[in-house]
Amino acid sequence: MKSLAKFMKTFGAVVALMGITAFGAVAADAPKATLTSNDCVKCHSNPPADIAANGGAHKTSVSCQDCHAGHRPAVKNNIPQCSQCHTDKSHYKLSGCLRCHNNPHTPKIIKLANNITDECLTCHSQQIVKLKQVPSKHTKLACSFCHNVHGKIPQCTQCHKPHSADMGASDCKRCHQAHMPTAVTYASDTANKMCAACHKKASELHSKTATKHKDVACVTCHKDKHKTVPACQSCHGVPHPASMMARFTKCGECHNIAHDLNHWSPASAAPEKSAPAAAVKKGHKKK
Ligand code: HEC
Ligand code: HEC
Ligand code: HEC
Ligand code: HEC
Ligand code: HEC
Ligand code: HEC
Ligand code: HEC
Ligand code: HEC
Ligand code: HEC
């Protein structure tokens, strides 16, 4: 619609120009036609269409000819430098404006090559701090490897598979931050099944236990930060006489593992227990 309107305007201008020409032809030789910004669309289709659609300030504040002064054959180079008009900000001292502002006729649409980091830091200072604070494989990637269109936030699942089939793209943020992905933390309402994706054995044991720990969520004990292991005493204090605890120093000697308290036997407190336990450990190491 816009280009049609533009065409009609151009058409009118051409007719008007021809009228003047016919009128003046009596006295003068061939008239000296003046190229105006309305004429460009007759021979060039993309730039006018781009500007009409997404020209931004390059549509409203400048004309074709403010940027393109003169034309072939009279003027060989009519391509402007950005610095003709944009000066005085440190951003305007970057090299190769068109690397990011790929199309000067759509200046706000910015597609980025995948190796840009330093330039981003002139405007965004927070993310690099996190990336360096907790070094990970993301630290080695350029900002624009992930943000290839300016302002666009990628989904983690564009590049990674979820840990389980029932985990979606919106769940990743529960445990990971994009700019420090290895520092895994989570909120207190994180479901057990999220942990189960990687901890099958612990989850099965815990979900089958007949003890009251069954109703305690994984993240209530393994609080906030991945790999946190709680001390039983942090919730229970020391519920048994000191004399007993002096003999059996670890709660697990009688209660076994927290996931399955029920699965304890008095035998586990006896010295013999250490032999099979060591054998199991060795068996693991062999793998
Ligand atoms: C009568 C047709 C015609 C009109 C009208 C016209 N141009 Fe062109 N323009 C051309 C041709 C032909 C070329 C050369 C294309 C080439 O060599 O690839 C060209 C080339 C250009 C170039 C590229 C120069 C370069 O170095 O690559 C620019 C910029 C340009 N025109 C801008 C304009 C602007 C702005 C207007 C309106 C003010 C305009 N043109 C009007 C025909 C036209
Ligand atoms: C803000 C300045 C600016 C304005 C306004 C502008 N241009 Fe351009 N134009 C440029 C620059 C810079 C280039 C060179 C792009 C490149 O090197 O990739 C260019 C390239 C061109 C080219 C040659 C390459 C191509 O894309 O075909 C044409 C033709 C052209 N412009 C026409 C126009 C027309 C017609 C208008 C008005 C509707 C216009 N331009 C408005 C800055 C401008
Ligand atoms: C003939 C003058 C002129 C040239 C040449 C020019 N610009 Fe602009 N540009 C302007 C004006 C005027 C504005 C609006 C005021 C401002 O933001 O400074 C503008 C605004 C912009 C904007 C913001 C657009 C918006 O809608 O807010 C960007 C981005 C931009 N220019 C990039 C460029 C790049 C990149 C080049 C070189 C390829 C360039 N300009 C060349 C005059 C120009
Ligand atoms: C590394 C990519 C990159 C390079 C190189 C780059 N720009 Fe930008 N530019 C941007 C981004 C991103 C924005 C912010 C866009 C927004 O606000 O949405 C921007 C904004 C702008 C703006 C509008 C806002 C403002 O701060 O004035 C202008 C004008 C501009 N750039 C001109 C230029 C010029 C001129 C050059 C070359 C000297 C250049 N840019 C080089 C990425 C770049
Ligand atoms: C000229 C300054 C400038 C440059 C350079 C710049 N940005 Fe931006 N960026 C902005 C502005 C302004 C916004 C919009 C305001 C906002 O949402 O914070 C923005 C928004 C963003 C957003 C979306 C933020 C959100 O909360 O949705 C991302 C992501 C982003 N930029 C990444 C980058 C990357 C990556 C680079 C380098 C390739 C870069 N920016 C270069 C100024 C810039
Ligand atoms: C591995 C991909 C990746 C890399 C590399 C990356 N980001 Fe991001 N970025 C993201 C994701 C994903 C988000 C969304 C975070 C969220 O939703 O919590 C994001 C969010 C942002 C935001 C929005 C505000 C915020 O902090 O959440 C900005 C701005 C941003 N990134 C800039 C950058 C800059 C600058 C760099 C380089 C120093 C960079 N990013 C490197 C993936 C990445
Ligand atoms: C544009 C692609 C891309 C996006 C988007 C992305 N990543 Fe990555 N991520 C990578 C690449 C590449 C690696 C390195 C893989 C390798 O070397 O094995 C990586 C590595 C990782 C690692 C391992 C880090 C380490 O040091 O071991 C984690 C964790 C990770 N990503 C989580 C995420 C999360 C969570 C999101 C969303 C917030 C995300 N990624 C978004 C590309 C991406
Ligand atoms: C319940 C918490 C949690 C959720 C939700 C979660 N992750 Fe993870 N993720 C982890 C933990 C913990 C690790 C680290 C394991 C380690 O230390 O090796 C990890 C590691 C990764 C790694 C490194 C390679 C690997 O597989 O070990 C990638 C990539 C990753 N996560 C991507 C994602 C994506 C994508 C999502 C969303 C679909 C997501 N994560 C959701 C906890 C989570
Ligand atoms: C992406 C897989 C993954 C997810 C999801 C995951 N973990 Fe882990 N977790 C691991 C890996 C790998 C280890 C390290 C195992 C090792 O060192 O043998 C680990 C270790 C642990 C440890 C043992 C720490 C130690 O010192 O022995 C605990 C406790 C733990 N995770 C709890 C959780 C909890 C709670 C969740 C859910 C919020 C969870 N994990 C989610 C992969 C994951």
Ligand code: HEC
């Ligand atoms: C995050 C807090 C927390 C931690 C850590 C914790 N527990 Fe519990 N434990 C509970 C809660 C809550 C109950 C249920 C109390 C109730 O309902 O009366 C419970 C119940 C028990 C019971 C009674 C079980 C039953 O079914 O009657 C035993 C025994 C027990 N815990 C032992 C332990 C041992 C041993 C450890 C360490 C290996 C431990 N707990 C670590 C919170 C915790």
Ligand code: HEC
């Ligand atoms: C010598 C074996 C032994 C040791 C060591 C031991 N307990 Fe117990 N604990 C028991 C027995 C036996 C019971 C009673 C079981 C029952 O009533 O079914 C019990 C009961 C409990 C109860 C449930 C109390 C109630 O009122 O229901 C909690 C909680 C508990 N122990 C926590 C701990 C903690 C924490 C430690 C380590 C500081 C620990 N226990 C060490 C043997 C032990």
Ligand code: HEC
């Ligand atoms: C009542 C507190 C409690 C709950 C609930 C709990 N854990 Fe644990 N977990 C512990 C304690 C304490 C240890 C250290 C071993 C021990 O002393 O019992 C542990 C050890 C672990 C370990 C390392 C040893 C192993 O078995 O691989 C993993 C992994 C783990 N828990 C994951 C989980 C997951 C996943 C859940 C939920 C399905 C969960 N835990 C629920 C307290 C708990």
